[in-house]
Amino acid sequence: MVVLRTGLCPGLTEEMIQLLRANSIRTVVDFVSSDLENIAQKCSLSYKALVAVRRVLLAQFSAFPVNGADLYEELKSSTAILPTGSPSLDQLLDSGLYTGEVTELMGAPGSGKTQVCLGIAASVSLGLKQHVLFLDSTGGFTASRLYQMLRAQTEDEEEQVEALQRIQVVRVFDIYEMLRALQELRDRLSQQVVSSMGPLKIVVIDSVSAVIYPLLGGKQSEGLAIMMQLARELKSLAREFSLAVVVTNQVTRDSSTGALKPALGRSWSFVPSTRVLLESKETTLEKATTERVASLAKSPRQPTGIQVELNIENSVMPEPSPVTSTQGP
Amino acid sequence: KLLARLEGRSSLKNLEPYLFAEEGSPVHGDVIEFHGPEGTGKTEMLYHLVARCIIPKSGGGLEVEVMFIDTDYHFDMLRLVTILENRLAQRTEDVIKQCLARLFLVSCNSSTQLLFTLYSLENLFCAHPSLCVLLLDSISAFYWIDRSNGGESLTLQEMNLKKCANFLEKLVRQHHLALFATTQTLMQKSANSAESFFPLKCPHETDTDYRPYLCKSWLQMVTHRIFFSKQCNSGNSKGFTVVSCHLKRNQVVKRSFSVEECGVQF
Numbered sequence: 161m162v163v164l165r166t167g168l169c170p171g172l173t174e175e176m177i178q179l180l181r182a183n184s185i186r187t188v189v190d191f192v193s194s195d196l197e198n199i200a201q202k203c204s205l206s207y208k209a210l211v212a213v214r215r216v217l218l219a220q221f222s223a224f225p226v227n228g229a230d231l232y233e234e235l236k237s238s239t240a241i242l243p244t245g246s247p248s249l250d251q252l253l254d255s256g257l258y259t260g261e262v263t264e265l266m267g268a269p270g271s272g273k274t275q276v277c278l279g280i281a282a283s284v285s286l287g288l289k290q291h292v293l294f295l296d297s298t299g300g301f302t303a304s305r306l307y308q309m310l311r312a313q314t315e316d317e318e319e320q321v322e323a324l325q326r327i328q329v330v331r332v333f334d335i336y337e338m339l340r341a342l343q344e345l346r347d348r349l350s351q352q353v354v355s356s357m358g359p360l361k362i363v364v365i366d367s368v369s370a371v372i373y374p375l376l377g378g379k380q381s382e383g384l385a386i387m388m389q390l391a392r393e394l395k396s397l398a399r400e401f402s403l404a405v406v407v408t409n410q411v412t413r414d415s416s417t418g419a420l421k422p423a424l425g426r427s428w429s430f431v432p433s434t435r436v437l438l439e440s441k442e443t444t445l446e447k448a449t450t451e452r453v454a455s456l457a458k459s460p461r462q463p464t465g466i467q468v469e470l471n472i473e474n475s476v477m478p479e480p481s482p483v484t485s486t487q488g489p
Numbered sequence: 490k491l492l493a494r495l496e497g498r499s500s501l502k503n504l505e506p507y508l509f510a511e512e513g514s515p516v517h518g519d520v521i522e523f524h525g526p527e528g529t530g531k532t533e534m535l536y537h538l539v540a541r542c543i544i545p546k547s548g549g550g551l552e553v554e555v556m557f558i559d560t561d562y563h564f565d566m567l568r569l570v571t572i573l574e575n576r577l578a579q580r581t582e583d584v585i586k587q588c589l590a591r592l593f594l595v596s597c598n599s600s601t602q603l604l605f606t607l608y609s610l611e612n613l614f615c616a617h618p619s620l621c622v623l624l625l626d627s628i629s630a631f632y633w634i635d636r637s638n639g640g641e642s643l644t645l646q647e648m649n650l651k652k653c654a655n656f657l658e659k660l661v662r663q664h665h666l667a668l669f670a671t672t673q674t675l676m677q678k679s680a681n682s683a684e685s686f687f688p689l690k691c692p693h694e695t696d697t698d699y700r701p702y703l704c705k706s707w708l709q710m711v712t713h714r715i716f717f718s719k720q721c722n723s724g725n726s727k728g729f730t731v732v733s734c735h736l737k738r739n740q741v742v743k744r745s746f747s748v749e750e751c752g753v754q755f
Contacts, residue, residue, distance in 0.1 A: 222605035228592030385637030
């Protein structure tokens with residue numbers, strides 16, 4: 161609620177503010193929603209002056225419409241598709257991770273979400289030579305595993321080191337630290353500081369459920385409000401700075417149908433544009449495998465239900481298994 | 490200007506007849522709510538409507554201007570372009586851009602900004618008489634944040650949305666618009682229907698997962714409510730259902746559609 165004060169706009173004098181306040185108009189919203197002819201009479205102020213102030217305030221606080229053709233031009237040049245490092249996953253995602261969107265990887269513990277995230281970080285850093293911001297809230301990020309993946313792809317030690325340097329890891333253990341890290345990112349991108357951080361196109365968050373779970377539950381809606389604030393921040397960062405945002409989430413079972421669904425509830429389910437479910441491949445052998453199955457649960461571009469097989473051992477290497485397309489449940 | 494308005498008035502009939510229970514819908518002044526859980530095709534349906542509006546008459550469209558208000562950064566321009574490319578006989582860049590020039594987009598990041606933006610848009614509607622369709626995706630995006638900001642008082646929580654709803658009603662009435670707004674199914678339907686304060690007008694509301702939670706000002710201005718759901722047939726991941734209720738005349742119709750590369754198909 162922005163309160164009316166003299167600094168806001170040139171035509172708004174202290175005298176005017178006092179007169180308005182006497183008629184219970186204190187905030188910008190009050191002013192803009194009221195009938196100006198009425199106010200002009202009651203406060204004996206100039207109608208013209210009031211209209212001018214209203215115009216300036218509206219220009220300051222409202223969003224501006226853009227024309228579809230202009231937006232399309234802009235998007236054509238700023239949208240990029242980032243490879244995940246795994247060709248079959250790229251195929252599932254219709255060529256890769258799109259900037260301007262939030263993509264969610266969901267799966268049970270051990271399904272490979274962190275491995276896929278590391279693979280993505282390695283692929284973008286090494287392959288595209290772009291910077292990566294990795295927010296780790298589970299403690300699952302290990303530099304040695306990342307190094308292993310990089311070594312599998314290139315033997316040039318200098319390249320490996322450079323790739324590692326382009327990945328910035330921030331450990332966050334609660335929602336406020338996460339929001340703060342995102343705010344710092346926003347500040348840095350807004351100022352276009354070209355320091356040690358070069359072009360950043362991707363933010364990986366592993367995981368988002370870890371910081372939100374403690375907030376949910378009970379009758380308070382505070383937790384949901386903070387969760388939606390985080391959602392809003394992620395989406396606006398993705399849009400405004402053309403970033404690809406990847407988040408990981410847990411799964412729960414739907415009580416009525418028994419199907420797997422993403423955790424964090426209904427409100428969160430609207431947030432990502434694309435959702436991929438990671439599962440372990442069913443195997444009769446007892447040994448643990450590195451085989452996983454990824455299915456497309458939500459996509460703005462492809463029909464859902466497509467499945468591919470992944471090998472998370474060396475996520476940056478091409479897998480021999482073909483793409484299988486099935487109609488999902 | 491008056492002529493342009495009168496011309497525009499008869500043209501919305503063919504926007505999407507499958508969506509409505511009775512013929513001749515929508516008319517200017519209608520407020521249509523799309524309600525449903527995620528992944529049920531509401532935004533796809535909006536893209537379908539946008540395409541129907543902005544495609545020129547020579548291509549089978551209505552050739553009217555559309556305003557799209559996006560409250561949760563959901564709008565996917567590339568998807569809209571794919572739909573247009575699949576529907577136009579001539580897929581050149583120029584034709585696509587001509588169509589897109591009829592679309593106006595604005596993104597709002599809070600209910601306060603939405604309110605201010607609506608006030609500013611008033612001028613745009615005056616300047617563009619052929620702008621007669623307003624799409625809002627979604628009006629429920631700020632629900633939890635507003636609720637938290639309003640503290641204990643329900644009035645304070647709902648204040649912004651109430652002002653938005655009232656002003657939208659004024660815009661729709663004064664400029665003869667048709668408003669389509671999506672609302673998300675954020676809550677589970679309470680098992681005890683006596684808990685809801687609003688009597689169920691539509692018999693199908695008992696089937697669907699509908700629990701009204703937005704402010705009364707909004708609920709009272711809605712003329713048509715359309716419920717979206719996914720078809721649960723095995724092997725059909727592209728099928729969706731709409732149940733369309735005309736709230737004043739109590740007419741209901743149920744239809745299905747699928748989402749293809751070219752968008753919604755009934």
